Amino acid sequence: MVPQALDQVTVLDLIQYIAGPYCTKLLADYGAHVIKVERPGSGDPARHMGPFFRNEPHPDKSGLFLHLNANKHSATLDLKGAAGRRAFLQLVEEADILVESFAPRVMPSLGLDYQVLQKVKPALVMTSISNFGQTGPYRDFNSSEIVTYALGGPMYATGIASREPVKPGGSVLQYHAGATAASATMIALWAAEQSGLGDHVDISLMRVQASNQDRRSTMLIAYQYTGLISTRSEAGGQRLGAGVRPCADGYVALGGDGPRFERAARMIGRPDLLEDHRFKDSMARAQPGRSEEFDEYLLPWLLERTKLQVFQEAQAHHVPAGPINTTADLLTDPNIRGRRFWTTVKHPATGAVIHTGRPFIMAETPWRISTPAPRPPASASTTGRC
Amino acid sequence: MGRLGMGSQEVASLMASPARRRQADPLPYNAGDRQSRPLPRQLPLAGVRVLALTVVWAGPHATQLLADWGAEVIRVESVQVMQPNTRGRMVKVPKNMPPAGWGTAYPGMEPGERHWNRFALFQSHARNKLSMTVDLRNEEGRDIFHRLLMVSDVFVENNVPETLEKLHMTYEELVKIKPDLVMLRMPAYGLDGPYKNYRSFGSHLEGTAGHSSIRGYADMDPSVLDDSLMGDAAGGVNGALAVMLALRHRRRTGKGQLIELSQAENFLPYLGEAVMDYTMNSRVQGPLGNRHPYFAPQGAYRCRGEDRWVAISVGNELQWKGLCRALEEPAWCHDPRFATGLGRWKHHDELSRHLDRWTSQRTNDEVMHLLQRYGVPAGALLDDRDLYRDPHMQAQRYFQELVHEDAGTHSYPGLLWKADKTPNEILLPPCRLGEHNPYVYEEILGVSEQEYRRLERAGHIGMDYAPHLP
Numbered sequence: 001m002v003p004q005a006l007d008q009v010t011v012l013d014l015i016q017y018i019a020g021p022y023c024t025k026l027l028a029d030y031g032a033h034v035i036k037v038e039r040p041g042s043g044d045p046a047r048h049m050g051p052f053f054r055n056e057p058h059p060d061k062s063g064l065f066l067h068l069n070a071n072k073h074s075a076t077l078d079l080k081g082a083a084g085r086r087a088f089l090q091l092v093e094e095a096d097i098l099v100e101s102f103a104p105r106v107m108p109s110l111g112l113d114y115q116v117l118q119k120v121k122p123a124l125v126m127t128s129i130s131n132f133g134q135t136g137p138y139r140d141f142n143s144s145e146i147v148t149y150a151l152g153g154p155m156y157a158t159g160i161a162s163r164e165p166v167k168p169g170g171s172v173l174q175y176h177a178g179a180t181a182a183s184a185t186m187i188a189l190w191a192a193e194q195s196g197l198g199d200h201v202d203i204s205l206m207r208v209q210a211s212n213q214d215r216r217s218t219m220l221i222a223y224q225y226t227g228l229i230s231t232r233s234e235a236g237g238q239r240l241g242a243g244v245r246p247c248a249d250g251y252v253a254l255g256g257d258g259p260r261f262e263r264a265a266r267m268i269g270r271p272d273l274l275e276d277h278r279f280k281d282s283m284a285r286a287q288p289g290r291s292e293e294f295d296e297y298l299l300p301w302l303l304e305r306t307k308l309q310v311f312q313e314a315q316a317h318h319v320p321a322g323p324i325n326t327t328a329d330l331l332t333d334p335n336i337r338g339r340r341f342w343t344t345v346k347h348p349a350t351g352a353v354i355h356t357g358r359p360f361i362m363a364e365t366p367w368r369i370s371t372p373a374p375r376p377p378a379s380a381s382t383t384g385r386c
Numbered sequence: 387m388g389r390l391g392m393g394s395q396e397v398a399s400l401m402a403s404p405a406r407r408r409q410a411d412p413l414p415y416n417a418g419d420r421q422s423r424p425l426p427r428q429l430p431l432a433g434v435r436v437l438a439l440t441v442v443w444a445g446p447h448a449t450q451l452l453a454d455w456g457a458e459v460i461r462v463e464s465v466q467v468m469q470p471n472t473r474g475r476m477v478k479v480p481k482n483m484p485p486a487g488w489g490t491a492y493p494g495m496e497p498g499e500r501h502w503n504r505f506a507l508f509q510s511h512a513r514n515k516l517s518m519t520v521d522l523r524n525e526e527g528r529d530i531f532h533r534l535l536m537v538s539d540v541f542v543e544n545n546v547p548e549t550l551e552k553l554h555m556t557y558e559e560l561v562k563i564k565p566d567l568v569m570l571r572m573p574a575y576g577l578d579g580p581y582k583n584y585r586s587f588g589s590h591l592e593g594t595a596g597h598s599s600i601r602g603y604a605d606m607d608p609s610v611l612d613d614s615l616m617g618d619a620a621g622g623v624n625g626a627l628a629v630m631l632a633l634r635h636r637r638r639t640g641k642g643q644l645i646e647l648s649q650a651e652n653f654l655p656y657l658g659e660a661v662m663d664y665t666m667n668s669r670v671q672g673p674l675g676n677r678h679p680y681f682a683p684q685g686a687y688r689c690r691g692e693d694r695w696v697a698i699s700v701g702n703e704l705q706w707k708g709l710c711r712a713l714e715e716p717a718w719c720h721d722p723r724f725a726t727g728l729g730r731w732k733h734h735d736e737l738s739r740h741l742d743r744w745t746s747q748r749t750n751d752e753v754m755h756l757l758q759r760y761g762v763p764a765g766a767l768l769d770d771r772d773l774y775r776d777p778h779m780q781a782q783r784y785f786q787e788l789v790h791e792d793a794g795t796h797s798y799p800g801l802l803w804k805a806d807k808t809p810n811e812i813l814l815p816p817c818r819l820g821e822h823n824p825y826v827y828e829e830i831l832g833v834s835e836q837e838y839r840r841l842e843r844a845g846h847i848g849m850d851y852a853p854h855l856p
Contacts (some may be wrong), residue, residue: 005631022655026624030631050662050679063662067655104848114806133804138778142705142757145682147765151776155686156767158612159603164686165695165767169601169675172616175656180623184803186630187455189429191808193634199430200806207784211802213447213619214588215488217510222491223770224796225506230488231693236610237589244598244611251608252520253593255586258475259856285483293465311594322590324608326599327664327671329653333594334527335581341651352815354665356655360628360647365635 004031005365009189012095013037013072014079016044018171019205020101020129021068022178023185026359027097028071029367035091036072043076043377044069053350059376060349066373067355070345074374079110088112091167092120096183096192103128104139114200124198125188129181132205143205148173152209154216157230165232177205177214179359210280240291241265244324245304252310255320261285267317268301388573405548429456429810434633435538437531438515439522439555441469441589443615445544445572446511447622452540452629453514454801455810461517462531462824463819465848468855471587473502473819475854481572493793500850503792504819506649511622512816513788513798518826519819520846522553527846531555532563533831539636544572544621544649557644557841566642568632570625576648586649588615595653600660616638620656621649682731686767687742689750695767696743696750698757704725708760713744788815820849 003300013024021044028034038044046065053061092098098117098195100107107113107128114126128134131143138151140222146167149155153173162321181203190199211217214281219230237243241256242266256264259282265273273279278293307323312319323329330336331354343357358367434457438449446461453459463469468477475490479497483490491506498504518534521527535541541560550556550571557569574591575581581594592614602611613726628645636642654661660671676697678703684699700706706727710719718724718740723733730737745753750766757764766778772812774785774797784800793816801810827833827847841847 005635017400025655026627041793051659051667051669053666055667063666064659067658067662101403132778133782136778136781138758141765142425142699142761143765144678144681144684144699144763146658146678146686146697146699147763150686150695150763150767151772152515152768155697155768156695158614160610160612163603163606164676166601166603166612166686166687167697168614168616169597169599169673170657170660172597172620173658175658176616176620176623179620179627180802183623183627184452184805185782186627186634187430187451188805190630190634193637197807199808202804202806204782204803206778208802210779210784212616213443213450213511213622214615215613217649217799218491218507219488220770220773220799221509222488222506223774224798225491225493225504226485228487228491228495228522230487232612237613238609243613244609246609247613251593253598253611255590258471281480283480283483285675286486286800291522301728311584315581318585319543320585320587320590322586322593323596324593325596325787327596329599330596330661335579336654339576339648339651339668350666353662356658356661359619359624359652360645362643362645363631364641364643364848365631372654 002366004368005362006031008360009033009097010095011036011097011099012091012101014102015129016101016350017046018064018174019177019181020099021046022099022175023127023129023181024072024099025068025070026182029358029369030086030362030365031368032097033074035095036069037076037077037079037091038074038377039089040076040078042375043074047376053353054081058349060347066345066353068352069373070355070369071371072374074377076377079112085110085112089120092117092124095121095124097189098124099129099185103129104130118198120352121193122198123196125185125201125322126198127181127185127188127191127201127203129203129205131205133207134202138206145171145173148209152206153212153215154219154230155213157219157232159232160236161232161234163232173205173209177203177208180208184248192264235291238291240285240294241254241298245299245302247293247305247307249306251324252307253322253324254303254314256314260319263317263319266287267314267319268298270297273297294309343369345369345372348375350353358365409555429808431456433460434540435460436536436540436542436629437534439541439543439545441472441544443511443618444588445542445620445625446648447618448570448572448625448629449515449542449551450511450513451623451626454812457540459515460521460534460822461512461515462534463517463519464521465519465820465850465853466521466852468502468843468851471507473508474618477502477851493796494565500792500818501849502572502851503790503816509790509793509798509816513812514814515817516822516825517817517819518823519848521844522727526844527555530831530841530846534826535560535564535567537830538564539631539633540568540570542572542625542629544569546583546585547571547573547577561642561845564635564642566640568629568636568645570629570632570645571623571794572647572649576651577646588618589613590654591617591650595650596657596660597653600657600671600673602673602675604673604677616656617649617653620653621647624652646711677734680727680731682727683737683741685738685740685741685754687745689745689753690748691750692748696745696753697767698753699746699763699766700730701763705762706730708762709757712760712762713756716740716744786812788812790815792818818849819851820847823847823849
């Protein structure tokens with residue numbers, strides 16, 4: 001088999017739900033040996049969250065768990081007992097990386113803070129993923145996807161003015177914190193392998209959002225520069241020639257604003273509008289109401305075309321665009337299929353199921369799913385299979 | 387930075403001897419006010435040099451994460467071409483343009499002199515980086531780039547794929563010059579396939595990648611969907627991860643490689659539950675607004691004041707009991723319809739009306755602190771000003787004041803993460819166009835003063851865009 005980037009790297013995974021597991025999924029899928037330490041009995045709570053295979057709740061059939069935990073090996077340890085603790089410290093000695101996502105008070109209360117673990121393994125990289133970080137007044141607050149977005153992210157400025165602000169879809173913030181943790185862990189490992197000294201990486205979901213290159217960091221700087229607070233507009237993302245618009249079979253996102261407006265006018269076969277006093281230059285186009293005025297020409301054009309046709313014609317005119325694809329569309333999208341993105345994973349409880357594939361393609365050290373997600377812990381034994 | 391005035395023989399020897407390449411002074415490390423702490427360790431990526439031909443956000447964000455932790459990231463820019471939506475929308479910004487929000491923000495709402503060094507959208511990722519200029523459209527510019535590449539480790543770009551083909555800067559061409567090159571390419575859709583050269587910004591890409599079909603108000607037409615640019619952020623952090631994996635592999639084996647990160651594909655695993663629901667159950671998920679598939683109540687609730695909100699999310703029985711206690715057990719908490727998680731989820735609208743009445747009499751800060759005391763996930767919706775004043779972010783010393791020669795002195799969002807043993811902060815303000823030309827041309831490449839002047843006249847070196855640009 002072609003070697004992978006993280007062959008010979010061992011990761012201990014004391015994590016649950018989404019952010020931590022996505023971090024170690026990225027490492028596992030690029031070759032790391034990940035030992036997932038589950039709590040005795042019910043195991044990772046994500047096993048009990050849907051969607052479930054054929055809608056049957058079962059700890060072996062959670063789509064969320066199967067998605068996040070392929071390639072990992074499971075061990076069951078009771079960290080509160082002496083035998084479990086001893087077994088855990090033995091695992092730490094063998095490990096290069098420990099990723100944990102307990103509430104910040106838990107590892108110290110178990111006597112397993114970084115000071116202790118580094119004595120066992122000086123080069124250990126320990127990555128702690130938490131809602132608010134290991135310090136500060138909100139450290140012990142509880143959180144969830146929407147609360148993280150409210151406090152750290154640009155939720156206040158997302159949505160339309162007359163409605164409540166609105167969060168992103170699904171659990172994307174938690175996945176993103178996991179990916180951020182994976183990149184941070186690798187930066188710390190790079191140094192640890194050189195110096196022999198590890199580090200304790202502190203990932204705060206709130207902080208990742210506050211720094212986020214999804215608009216938030218720019219909005220914060222814009223506020224410093226102008227004193228203006230970003231807020232919701234009544235138009236949502238609608239601007240002149242840009243935003244989401246209906247077409248023959250669904251919706252499409254367009255980017256015919258700013259310096260690309262002239263291309264958008266040509267795309268719909270109306271270059272004459274560039275002579276019109278309402279659209280002739282950027283000053284004229286910045287006046288209120290222009291978006292609705294241009295829609296009188298744009299919408300009929302869109303409604304005669306499917307979203308894929310709009311996508312293609314927009315691209316031919318160098319107008320950025322994208323169809324609003326559903327999950328069903330994604331599975332048939334010719335580009336994603338043609339590039340062999342999807343991967344099939346066989347699990348004893350579900351049979352073969354299509355999963356998402358590689359986030360990026362490394363020419364020399366491939367991404368790979370070698371084993372499906374581990375079965376649930378059998379009982380409260382102190383050591384398990386690894 | 388001083389001028390060394392090396393001759394061409396010295397340049398040749400610099401190129402020939404890989405051992406000399408680390409002689410360039412490391413970036414100054416300012417230990418700041420940390421006298422009580424041990425001397426800071428060297429930053430993890432000290433000694434790694436990254437060239438970046440990156441635009442807008444996704445590529446720049448990847449190199450930002452590397453620059454923050456010690457890599458020397460050099461933005462390869464040009465005074466002959468203004469990259470789209472990167473340092474601004476155009477060189478000749480019309481006077482008296484009505485303000486259009488964060489996407490076009492400048493200090494004091496005035497583009498001003500050298501506005502390309504004052505554009506908020508650019509400043510958000512450009513700290514800790516260096517900027518050099520070179521015109522890559524001609525042979526001489528490409529030769530300069532090749533010389534720089536030879537003494538670098540990584541090259542990151544996120545242009546439309548055909549752009550690099552036209553510039554003869556594909557991996558296949560560059561690996562001949564730098565055999566152990568690590569190159570990260572971040573096209574919107576891929577280096578092959580029918581969408582290869584399709585152009586997209588974040589909000590279009592999130593449509594193509596499926597996110598936009600599951601976000602937004604559940605009861606409204608998707609036309610009102612706001613921009614979401616999570617795909618840029620996702621491309622950035624995963625790009626940084628990819629570079630680290632490849633650098634480590636190179637350190638162990640001596641081999642570089644090409645990494646292809648399709649921004650759309652990179653985002654798809656973030657939608658894992660929705661994808662699995664379709665592949666396992668053929669169910670196409672749609673938007674849920676602020677609701678959760680299992681948690682209830684969950685939403686943004688109106689608070690006292692103008693347009694003030696709090697997010698509340700009750701995920702289990704313990705949190706529900708906490709909520710009832712925090713509200714001092716109003717009668718509706720004991721409504722039998724709300725006795726189970728499923729019941730609360732089914733009667734969510736009514737539950738939300740009760741909660742709204744309670745929150746609207748209180749400030750969002752008050753609601754958050756009260757509910758958190760009872761273990762209920764709750765958070766005020768912090769606008770830009772609120773976040774700067776937030777006691778948690780202040781206690782973590784998150785924001786950092788930076789002095790910028792063209793933009794003035796402002797407080798900026800800080801680093802994304804912390805490492806206990808490696809105290810760190812933003813060391814350099816956002817780079818100005820061509821600011822580090824003297825360092826790059828003279829200290830790294832050893833160009834003589836005379837040659838430097840000639841390269842200025844030839845349109846490679848400069849700090850102002852060419853006058854003919856729109």
